[in-house]
Amino acid sequence: MLVISCIKQVPDTTQVKIDPVTNTLIREGVPFIMNPFDTHALEESLRLKDRYGFRMVALSMGPPNADATLRKALAVGADDVALLSDRAFGGADTLSTSNVLSAAIARLAEQDEVALVICGKQTIDGDTAQVGPGIATRLGYAQLTLVDEVQHVDVQRKVVRVRRKLEGRHEIVEAPLPAVITVVREINKPRYPTVPRRLSAQAATIPIWDNTVMGMDVNTIGLKGSPTQVNKIFSPERAKGEILGDGASDPEGAADLLMRKLVEKDLLNV
Numbered sequence: 001m002l003v004i005s006c007i008k009q010v011p012d013t014t015q016v017k018i019d020p021v022t023n024t025l026i027r028e029g030v031p032f033i034m035n036p037f038d039t040h041a042l043e044e045s046l047r048l049k050d051r052y053g054f055r056m057v058a059l060s061m062g063p064p065n066a067d068a069t070l071r072k073a074l075a076v077g078a079d080d081v082a083l084l085s086d087r088a089f090g091g092a093d094t095l096s097t098s099n100v101l102s103a104a105i106a107r108l109a110e111q112d113e114v115a116l117v118i119c120g121k122q123t124i125d126g127d128t129a130q131v132g133p134g135i136a137t138r139l140g141y142a143q144l145t146l147v148d149e150v151q152h153v154d155v156q157r158k159v160v161r162v163r164r165k166l167e168g169r170h171e172i173v174e175a176p177l178p179a180v181i182t183v184v185r186e187i188n189k190p191r192y193p194t195v196p197r198r199l200s201a202q203a204a205t206i207p208i209w210d211n212t213v214m215g216m217d218v219n220t221i222g223l224k225g226s227p228t229q230v231n232k233i234f235s236p237e238r239a240k241g242e243i244l245g246d247g248a249s250d251p252e253g254a255a256d257l258l259m260r261k262l263v264e265k266d267l268l269n270v
Helices: 036-052 064-076 094-109 131-139 195-203 251-264
Strands: 002-006 009-011 032-034 055-061 080-084 114-120 142-154 159-166 169-176 179-183
Touching: 002 036, 002 094, 002 131, 009 064, 032 036, 032 064, 036 055, 036 064, 036 114, 036 142, 036 179, 055 064, 055 094, 064 080, 064 195, 080 094, 094 114, 094 131, 114 131, 131 142, 131 179, 142 169, 159 179
Parallel strands: 002 055, 002 114, 055 080, 114 179, 142 179
Antiparallel strands: 009 032, 142 159, 159 169
């Protein structure tokens, strides 16, 4: 059976700047990394491979240089990888992206039975958390989001049990296989690649599945298949904070100042 990890190459948002004239991201000189949430999805896929003997495949959709992300997947233990790359896929929103990834997963399912598809909760360049659920919906798989522990996979009964991290509590859920799981950072600590695996990954040939291979309707992929588009990007504006009084030497005076300020701003019902 297969466990498939969907991973994405993203710009390092700690170094991204915005063009004040065009309101678009300045990508020149910005390093690319594997989406941080996806590193945990990849690690959990590898742990399930080690635990249950699944074959582990990593998929990524992006430009040709996204092969670097898949080489990292090979370096830590992925059995196979595939890069979904074609100009026709470019400019995709979450709907179009989930469409292409779903088609790739369906293609893999023709070769071997899929047990689980594991994605990061969200990407740091989009923050929508829509691709994982979109894949599940398109394929008709069960979906389990915000997972911080995969407790058990019953291969015979074809059931997975997970723990979901919700606000202020946890939830234990079982679902039938195949299922799509989206994971949070707390689920694991990603492993480091060994030197031999890293060298082997650098020498590996990364299979590229373009639309000649995928055979998808061009009206359902890329910009043509994307009903949503980014209109403007801007940095959030934050007002400067204000220090009130001296809380160390005069805590009562500082508290009095704070209360008066809250009343002035009509933030208290008094």
